[in-house]
Amino acid sequence: MxxxxxxxxxxxxxxxxxxxxxxxxxxxxxxxxxxxxxxxxxxxxxxxxxxxxxxxxxxxxxxxxxxxxxxxxxxxxxxxxxxxxEDGAFVPLRANTLADEYEPVAETTGAEFDDPRTFSTDTxxxxxxxxxxxxxxxxxxxxxxxxxxxxxxxxxxxxxxxxxxxxxxxxxxxxxxxxxxxxxxxxxxxxxxxxxxxxxxDGPGVLFDTITALVHADLSAAVRGRRIGIAYLQKPRPFSSMMPHDDSGTRWLFSTGYDPRQESVADFTTERVAEMVRAASGLDDVEVSLRPQIPGTDVTVLGFPIGAxxxxxxxxxxxxxxxxxxxxxxxxxxxxxxxxxxxxxxxxxxxxxxxxxxxxxxxxxxxxxxxxxxxxxxxxxxxxxxxxxxxxxxxxxxxxxAAVTMGFRYASAAVPGNHDTAPVPATELRAQPGTRAPHRPTADGGSTLDLYGETFVLLAGSEGQEWARSAKDPGTASGVEVRSYVLGTDIDITDGEEAHGIGPRGAVLVRPDGFVAWRSQAGAADPAATLAEVLRTVLARQD
Incomplete structure (x- = not known):
């Protein structure tokens, strides 16, 4: 080694x-x-x-x-x-060439990702x-x-x-x-x-190999003002694609599959790739040039394996x-x-x-x-x-x-008691242990997500002041900073308890990465002792 x-x-x-x-x-x-x-x-x-x-x-x-x-x-x-x-939408398409009629490729199996601002601060x-x-x-x-x-x-x-x-x-x-x-x-x-x-x-391994080239070519005659995120094309050969690299319609990433047993990356000369781009675009006479892909070199074509x-x-x-x-x-x-x-x-x-x-x-x-x-x-x-x-x-x-990219769920010793890893629909995120803590707009124009990223955060129900006091007690937290907030008092949101799946005496502990480590839906007899034990477990501490 x-x-x-x-x-x-x-x-x-x-x-x-x-x-x-x-x-x-x-x-x-x-x-x-x-x-x-x-x-x-x-x-x-x-x-x-x-x-x-x-x-x-x-x-x-x-x-x-x-x-x-x-x-x-x-x-x-x-x-x-x-x-x-402007709406941040990604538009994948399928066609014979870039100049032909497009067939849209559905990205989701539902409508949850159409407006992510219902469950996120961002698009x-x-x-x-x-x-x-x-x-x-x-x-x-x-x-x-x-x-x-x-x-x-x-x-x-x-x-x-x-x-x-x-x-x-x-x-x-x-x-x-x-x-x-x-x-x-x-x-x-x-x-x-x-x-x-x-x-x-483990996995299927290499599915196929592809070459890529950074292309300068005015393909506006093929695009004709249509929105493209990436176009999957059949020309010049199956497993080809064109992806715009700016908004002008003149800078593109071209890729196509090849068999390294039959040809090498070196076989894809500038002239050959230019002809392939013309075939992919459907514009036989367009002028095509290639740009270097590695700084300080004249390498214009790279090979990549596509695998799983x-x-x-x-x-x-x-x-x-x-x-x-x-x-x-x-x-x-x-x-x-x-x-x-x-x-x-x-x-x-x-x-x-x-x-x-x-x-x-x-x-x-x-x-x-x-x-x-x-x-x-x-x-x-x-x-x-x-x-x-x-x-x-x-x-x-x-x-x-949206469930795969936003609602994935962790099961580990850092999420005590959770063994469920099934993705949760993004609109159903309710502070389930192991999931990303939910986004709720706050009265000041921010989001509950703005609370996370540096330390542990404890959110307590409207009658959970004892949870908040316990989180601030150095003896309870054993030297770990835990910022605490009482919903409805310290954070002005209208549906905080429902959004986090707790009652008035409940509490949610959120990790520094914004994922829910633990939740008490109805409170505990001894909040200080309960919180101390949860922190010891999450942090794998032996003290």
Whole structure:
């Protein structure tokens, strides 16, 4: 797995120290750095590319993903940088060519996602990954994250106290070592870290391979003013697609399937890809040029495997897998990017709590227990939608999109007593343990969701003042900050108790990630003792 002799040599060098090292500086890795820095954790990101890629890769993020970015101050910036329709709608289409009549592809099995503002502060954000990563990197650096481009990890060793990674600056060839308490591997679907750890994957595996190209071509004659999120096309061959990269109709992402047993990426010359774009657009004479996809190079065509797999474990000792390193799925449904962001969001508060001594190390086991089942759900749903859009029929049951992206439910030791992981329709979220706490507008124009993101929060019913007092008692919370609010008194909302599934003497404990850890619907004989025991259980504390 590692080069031990190299590590022994590096122990005699000046070893850099951080709390968490993140391998991979794309969407998931930058999200991890941002969420960790927001929690006050020293974090170092190591990214092998010289800069962020201009490749969009991702068409947009779900309302839940925008919510978690709101917690770190990025919500408004993300919506300003989005370029989809004013209502945030994503419009997938199916056609023979871009110039032909379109067949819309249904995204949901119900109407729940038509207006997410009934259950969220945010709408779908039509932002491409390259734009989003710029925002994430800037904000993470503002909060103190150390982000290093053109640097790669060549070896890693972990022991009972931490992880040591050997890094190499690709420009100079200089090597050094970074010592961290924990490592987050966000290094993509071919994850070298996952390979070093010997973690295998389950699932269908590679479904097909695709090439992509960033295209400059005026395709307005084919589009004719019609709205497009992504077009799934039969020309120049099945499994082709065109996706706009701006609002002008001149910048596009083209992709098409190919068989690496019959041809290589190098076979897709500029001239050949230009002809394929003309066939896909239905415009035989349009002028086409390609743009580089990797900064500092003239690489215009990249190859990617499209597959579906989930790692058998998201954790090995002090190393955690996140994003595509943990699971991949077809892009259909847009689950991939948002799933990676929420992997990072789930893990960050847990690492911060353990590193600060507020939680026992057992809390970190709940990352795999919570996120791997969701990774499997997202993979199955993306695979089902892949069949629905690309192969003429759904490959499995299509669940309601809002339930999958907003109503997923955790069952772990950090949600005491809950064993139910079935997704909940987004309009039926009522603070069920393991679900994202519900959104309710407040009198000041905000939302109950604005309460979450930094600490535990206790919401008590209108007669639950003893719960609130207990939460503020340092003896009850054992040094853990718990912000408490009495519904109707401290928070002015009209249906707070009903919205959170409690009576006047009930209470809800919400974790820093905005998920409900525990709920007492009708109160308790000894609120202080009950709350203290719940916190000890959630945080895996032995005191």
């Amino acid at each position: 590692t080069s031990s002799s190299k590590q022994l040599i590096l122990t005699h060098m000046n070893q850099q120290r951080t709390q968490v090292v993140v391998v991979g500086g794309a969407l998931t890795g930058l999200s991890a750095a941002l969420f960790l820095a927001h929690q006050g954790i020293r974090v170092t990101v190591v990214e092998r590319h010289p800069d962020l890629l201009p490749h969009p890769r991702l068409r947009g993020i779900t309302p839940r993903t925008v919510e978690v970015f709101r917690q770190v101050g990025l919500g408004p910036s993300i919506h300003r940088a989005s370029f989809s329709a 779908y954000a039509g932002i491409d990954q390259d734009r989003l990563e710029l925002l994430l990197r800037d904000r993470a650096r503002e909060l103190g994250a150390d982000i290093r481009h053109f640097t790669e990890v060549t070896a890693l060793d972990q022991d009972a106290d931490g992880v040591t990674v050997t890094i190499r600056e690709r420009a100079s060839g200089d090597e050094g070592a970074v010592r961290a308490d924990y490592l987050v591997a966000a290094d993509g679907s071919r994850s070298p870290v996952r390979t070093w750890l010997g973690i295998e994957t 797999q989930v790692a058998r474990s998201y954790r090995s000792g002090r190393v955690f897998l996140a994003g595509d390193a943990a699971r991949i799925q077809p892009p259909t449904g847009g689950f991939g990017g948002s799933t990676g962001v929420q992997d990072a969001h789930n893990l960050a508060w847990k690492l911060a709590a353990v590193l600060a001594g507020r939680a026992g190390p057992g809390l970190l086991d709940t990352y795999d227990a919570e996120r791997r089942p969701y990774g499997e759900l997202a993979m199955r749903q993306a695979f089902a939608r892949f069949g629905d859009r690309m192969a003429g029929g759904a490959q499995g049951e299509l669940l309601d999109y």
